Amino acid sequence: MRRDVFQAIADPTRRAIIGLIALQAMTPNAIAEHFDITRQAVSKHLRILTECELVKQEQQGREIYYQLQVNKMKAIDKWLDQFRKIWENRFDQLDHLLSTTKNHKK
Amino acid sequence: MRRDVFQAIADPTRRAIIGLIALQAMTPNAIAEHFDITRQAVSKHLRILTECELVKQEQQGREIYYQLQVNKMKAIDKWLDQFRKIWENRFDQLDHLLSTTKNHKK
DNA sequence: AGTATATGCAACCAATTGGTTTCTCAAATA
DNA sequence: TATTTGAGAAACCAATTGGTTGCATATACT
Numbered sequence: 001m002r003r004d005v006f007q008a009i010a011d012p013t014r015r016a017i018i019g020l021i022a023l024q025a026m027t028p029n030a031i032a033e034h035f036d037i038t039r040q041a042v043s044k045h046l047r048i049l050t051e052c053e054l055v056k057q058e059q060q061g062r063e064i065y066y067q068l069q070v071n072k073m074k075a076i077d078k079w080l081d082q083f084r085k086i087w088e089n090r091f092d093q094l095d096h097l098l099s100t101t102k103n104h105k106k
Numbered sequence: 107m108r109r110d111v112f113q114a115i116a117d118p119t120r121r122a123i124i125g126l127i128a129l130q131a132m133t134p135n136a137i138a139e140h141f142d143i144t145r146q147a148v149s150k151h152l153r154i155l156t157e158c159e160l161v162k163q164e165q166q167g168r169e170i171y172y173q174l175q176v177n178k179m180k181a182i183d184k185w186l187d188q189f190r191k192i193w194e195n196r197f198d199q200l201d202h203l204l205s206t207t208k209n210h211k212k
Numbered sequence: 213a214g215t216a217t218a219t220g221c222a223a224c225c226a227a228t229t230g231g232t233t234t235c236t237c238a239a240a241t242a
Numbered sequence: 243t244a245t246t247t248g249a250g251a252a253a254c255c256a257a258t259t260g261g262t263t264g265c266a267t268a269t270a271c272t
Contacts (some may be wrong), residue, residue, distance in 0.1 A: 027217065043219070150230075
């Protein structure tokens with residue numbers, strides 16, 4: 001099962017979980033209280049997040065605290081870099097249109 | 107079918123397509139040449155990208171040029187902002203650990 | 213010791229996904 | 243006009259997904 005960060009953040013519930021534990025580690029039960037799904041469903045989400053290392057477990061007695069590995073989020077940021085260059089350099093729609101029509105007629 | 111940008115970029119082929127047409131609009135056939143999948147499969151990816159407005163069509167005779175709407179990528183960037191604050195303010199792992207353990211004992 | 217609680221895991225299920233093949237249609241070309 | 247070419251749509255398929263219920267296990271509490 002090839003888990004990557006992009007697949008992990010595709011699910012809205014998973015994104016919500018990420019936002020929830022970004023600043024403070026939480027247990028599966030506590031997280032589940034925020035959603036309309038079972039604790040087991042949350043557990044499955046956490047497993048996926050763990051597999052792609054977006055989240056880290058920390059056992060505390062019988063409780064397991066999950067916390068976001070915020071560094072891993074940089075992977076997404078890094079992928080965005082190539083496009084950030086485009087939108088920051090003000091390559092707007094008109095520029096694109098011109099360059100493509102120029103390339104049509106070859 | 108609720109299409110959002112995050113679901114769109116979850117698929118690696120779709121991310122590759124996005125990278126491919128970022129700087130220059132391309133036709134489905136031209137795009138398909140870069141992958142080991144059929145033109146129709148590419149077409150389906152393009153439909154998904156179009157549905158969430160990551161991509162724009164531009165008819166040119168019987169050809170349809172697809173081009174990235176790079177502005178839409180900012181949606182992802184915006185979502186990342188909340189986490190960027192965390193990692194830029196050097197809330198590193200140790201900080202997290204301390205804050206959570208502090209909250210355990212209540 | 214006995215019970216309650218926190219969690220993970222497995223089996224199952226319906227819906228979705230990413231791909232295929234086949235078909236149709238419109239535009240370009242001979 | 244007839245044929246080739248570029249593209250979308252539909253039907254189909256196997257694999258994956260996101261959820262469920264039920265079970266097993268370890269820790270905490272009485």
